[in-house]
Amino acid sequence: MTKTISIEGMHCQHCVAAVNEALQAVPGVTIVSVSLENNNAVVEGASLDDAALKAAVEDTGFDVIAVK
Known part of the structure; x- marks a missing residue:
């Protein structure tokens, strides 16, 4: 199963790393x-x-626009 999560608020590689870490823990x-x-x-x-998935991303401080 593959899901694409649209995220708002990421600005740098530190943001990417935080989201990556949070999602890997799900x-x-x-x-x-x-x-x-x-x-x-x-x-x-x-x-x-x-x-x-949405909660993991939002707990890192970013907004989830959609999960498809």
């Missing part, structure tokens, strides 16, 4: 790719919960 996540240029994160894994 149960079921196996691969995370965060893009500063595209303002999104692509997450792969099994039984991914949209609410958990």
Whole structure:
């Protein structure tokens, strides 16, 4: 299963690292790719919960626009 999370508020590689770390901690996540240029994160894994992904990103201080 692959999910794309649209994120607002990332400005630098430190932001990318924070989002990457937060998403890797979500149960079921196996691969995370965060893009500063595209303002999104692509997450792969099994039984991914949209609410958990959104909460992980928002807990780092960024806004989630959509999870698709």
